[in-house]
Amino acid sequence: MSSSVLELKRRLTSLDVAALARELGEQLKDCRILNVYHKKDDETLFLKIRLGEENRFLVIHPESHTVLTKYEYRMPSQLTEFAKTLRRRIGNRRIRKLAQVEFDRILEIEIDGGSRLIVEHLPRYNIILESDGEITAVLKRRKMRDRTVKEGERYIPPPSNIIHPLKIDARMWSERTVKEFLKSVGYFTPYMEEVAMRMRMDKDRDIKGIEKDLMKVVREIYMEAVNSRSPTIYYNGNKPVDVTPLELLYYEKLAKRKYATFNEAVDEYFITIKLLAEKRKREEEVAKLAMEKKRIIDSLERRLEILRERARVLRELGHRLMADLYEADRILRSGVSEKYNIVEVKNDRVRIEYKGVVIELRRDEKTASIVSSLFDEAKDLERDIRRIEERRGEIRRELEKLMKRREEIKVKKPRVKKKREWFEKFRWFISSDGILVIGGKDATTNEVIIRKYSREDEPVFHSDVPGAPFVVIKRSVSEVPENTFMEAAIEAASFTTKAWKLGYASLDVYWVERRQLSKTPPSGEYLSRGAFMVRGKRNYFKGVPLKLAVGVFLMNGEEKVMVGPERAVYVHCGRYVEIVPEGFRKSELAKRIHKILTQWGYEIDLNELMEKLPAGGRIL
The missing domain is CATH 1.10.287 (Helix Hairpins)
Structure with missing residues (x-):
C-alpha cells in the first residue's frame, strides 16, 4: 500500500455499520429518547438519550455515520417540521432495539409504540420513520424506479446486491475472481485488500480451489469486526484517513491509534475530518x-x-x-x-x-x-x-x-461533555476546609436537597427572606469548622435572589440541624413546595455580607466553574473574580467574567458560567 494513493474514508462501510450496530444495540437498549433536534443545513439528526445517570446524544449524519457522541453540540434554535414530527411520535419513548438491516449500510431503531426509525447511510441517504408499515415522517421525499419514499407510502427497503458474509457460499462463485466475490459481500477497500494480504494472494485470481480458505478469512474478519477487536484510526502523517473496528495488516505502515470501542473511534475520526475540512475551507x-x-x-x-x-x-x-x-x-x-x-x-x-x-x-x-x-x-x-x-x-x-x-487558522473541537457530579444539579462550592456545601436553586431543588440529600445531623442555612435557598453543609454539625459555617452563611445570603436584586449589602442568616425541619405545618396551614417548618432554636449570623467570588476549580482532571465565598474560592482556585449586587444584567456580567477567565487561559462554556451566577451584579 502506498500512502500517496490513500483515499479518505468519508462514510462507513457495511462491515463498519455491522460493528457499530452491535455496540450501540447493546448500549442503547431500553434507553429513553428525551428529545429530538434537526440541523437543516447538513441534515444532522440529534436524539437526546437518557443513558444511565447522564444525558447523551445519538448523532445521525445520514450521509456518513451514526455515533453516540461524547462531544457537546450547539442545538439548532429553529425547530424543523421533521423534528416536530419525530418529537411527537418518538419523544419520551424507549429504544427497544438497534440493529443493521441485512448487511447493508442501513440502521433500524425499534422504538416503543410500534415505530421504527430507519437510517439509510447510502449515496441517496435518508432518515425514515415508519409506523405499522407506513411512512409517517421522512427526511427527503424521493420517487425512484423501484420505490417511493414519502409520507403515507409503505416502506420498502432499497434494493441491495450485498450478501451477508455468514450466508454466502463461495462455491457458488467458483467461476469468478476473488475481487468480484468480495464485492458481493460488501468488502471493498480496505477490507478487500485485507483478505488478499491475509491469504497472501492476488485478489484478481479465480476463486476456484480456495473457496474454503476464502470463506474462512471473510468470516474471520466479520467476527473480529462485530466484536470490535482493536478499533483503530489510521493516520497519513498527522491526518486521519480511515477508521476500522479491527486492526488491519493493510495499514501496517501507517501511524495508528487504538480505542476501547468502535463507537469512540468513529466519534473521534469523523469530528476530526470535519474540523480538517473546515480548516481547509477557511484556508482556501x-x-x-x-x-x-x-x-x-x-x-x-x-x-x-x-x-x-x-x-x-x-x-x-x-x-x-x-x-x-x-x-x-x-x-x-x-x-x-x-x-x-x-x-x-x-x-x-x-x-x-x-x-x-x-x-x-x-x-x-x-x-x-x-x-x-x-x-x-x-x-x-x-x-x-x-x-x-x-x-x-x-x-x-x-x-x-x-x-x-x-x-494562524485553527478550528476547535466541540467541548467534550463533562461528567456531572451528583451535586452539580444544585448550587455548590467546596469550603476552605475541603467540605462540600450544596444549595437550592429554586423551590424544587430546595425540596429535593432537604428531603433526599441531607442527613439529620447536618447544618442547614436559610434566611427569613421569601425565596431564600436552603444551604446544607455535607458534614455532621460537630465536625464542621468555624470557617465553613461562615462560608455557608455567605452562600445562603448571597444566593437569596430578592436580597441580591435589591442590592442588599448584608443579610441575617440562621442555621439549624436538618432534624429541626419538618413538612408538617400547624393545623389549618399549608406548606408550599420548597418550604419547611423550623422547630426549635435558630442560630443566627448577623450582617452576613452579600459578596461572591468566581473561579475555576480542577476536579477529577476537569475544569469546573466554582461560585462561592471568597475564601473558599481563593483556597481552591487561586485566581478569582469578586462580584457584588447591583450593576449589569446576568448575561452581561457573565460575558465580562468569561472574558477575564478566557484571558487567564481557561476554556469555560459561557452558558455553564451564567447558570451558576446570581441575578446580575458588578465586578469589584
Whole structure:
C-alpha cells in the first residue's frame, strides 16, 4: 500500500455499520429518547438519550455515520417540521432495539409504540420513520424506479446486491475472481485488500480451489469486526484517513491509534475530518483573498512602471526641447524633424514619439509654453505615482495580515461533555476546609436537597427572606469548622435572589440541624413546595455580607466553574473574580467574567458560567 494513493474514508462501510450496530444495540437498549433536534443545513439528526445517570446524544449524519457522541453540540434554535414530527411520535419513548438491516449500510431503531426509525447511510441517504408499515415522517421525499419514499407510502427497503458474509457460499462463485466475490459481500477497500494480504494472494485470481480458505478469512474478519477487536484510526502523517473496528495488516505502515470501542473511534475520526475540512475551507477562502490582493498589487506595479517611464520621458523631452529651440520651432512650424519620430501632423497639433512614448504638441503654442506643459504633466504623473505607491503599500500590509491569518487558522473541537457530579444539579462550592456545601436553586431543588440529600445531623442555612435557598453543609454539625459555617452563611445570603436584586449589602442568616425541619405545618396551614417548618432554636449570623467570588476549580482532571465565598474560592482556585449586587444584567456580567477567565487561559462554556451566577451584579 502506498500512502500517496490513500483515499479518505468519508462514510462507513457495511462491515463498519455491522460493528457499530452491535455496540450501540447493546448500549442503547431500553434507553429513553428525551428529545429530538434537526440541523437543516447538513441534515444532522440529534436524539437526546437518557443513558444511565447522564444525558447523551445519538448523532445521525445520514450521509456518513451514526455515533453516540461524547462531544457537546450547539442545538439548532429553529425547530424543523421533521423534528416536530419525530418529537411527537418518538419523544419520551424507549429504544427497544438497534440493529443493521441485512448487511447493508442501513440502521433500524425499534422504538416503543410500534415505530421504527430507519437510517439509510447510502449515496441517496435518508432518515425514515415508519409506523405499522407506513411512512409517517421522512427526511427527503424521493420517487425512484423501484420505490417511493414519502409520507403515507409503505416502506420498502432499497434494493441491495450485498450478501451477508455468514450466508454466502463461495462455491457458488467458483467461476469468478476473488475481487468480484468480495464485492458481493460488501468488502471493498480496505477490507478487500485485507483478505488478499491475509491469504497472501492476488485478489484478481479465480476463486476456484480456495473457496474454503476464502470463506474462512471473510468470516474471520466479520467476527473480529462485530466484536470490535482493536478499533483503530489510521493516520497519513498527522491526518486521519480511515477508521476500522479491527486492526488491519493493510495499514501496517501507517501511524495508528487504538480505542476501547468502535463507537469512540468513529466519534473521534469523523469530528476530526470535519474540523480538517473546515480548516481547509477557511484556508482556501483566505488564499482566494490573498490571490486577489496579489493580482491588484501586480496591476498597480504595471501601472507604476508605465507612469514612471512616461514622467521620466516627459521631463527629458522638456529639457531637450529647451536646449534646442530651433528644432522645437521646426517641428511646430513644418511638422518635420531629423531628431524625433513624427507620428502624426494636423493643422493644430503634432504627435511625436520619443523613447517609445507618444507625446502631443500644440502648434499654436510657444516652445516655452509647451515645455512648461510637459513638466506640469510630469508633476501630475508623479503625484499619481505617490498615491498608487501608498495604495500598493496598504494592500501589501493587508496581504501580510492575510498570510499571517492563514498560518494562524485553527478550528476547535466541540467541548467534550463533562461528567456531572451528583451535586452539580444544585448550587455548590467546596469550603476552605475541603467540605462540600450544596444549595437550592429554586423551590424544587430546595425540596429535593432537604428531603433526599441531607442527613439529620447536618447544618442547614436559610434566611427569613421569601425565596431564600436552603444551604446544607455535607458534614455532621460537630465536625464542621468555624470557617465553613461562615462560608455557608455567605452562600445562603448571597444566593437569596430578592436580597441580591435589591442590592442588599448584608443579610441575617440562621442555621439549624436538618432534624429541626419538618413538612408538617400547624393545623389549618399549608406548606408550599420548597418550604419547611423550623422547630426549635435558630442560630443566627448577623450582617452576613452579600459578596461572591468566581473561579475555576480542577476536579477529577476537569475544569469546573466554582461560585462561592471568597475564601473558599481563593483556597481552591487561586485566581478569582469578586462580584457584588447591583450593576449589569446576568448575561452581561457573565460575558465580562468569561472574558477575564478566557484571558487567564481557561476554556469555560459561557452558558455553564451564567447558570451558576446570581441575578446580575458588578465586578469589584
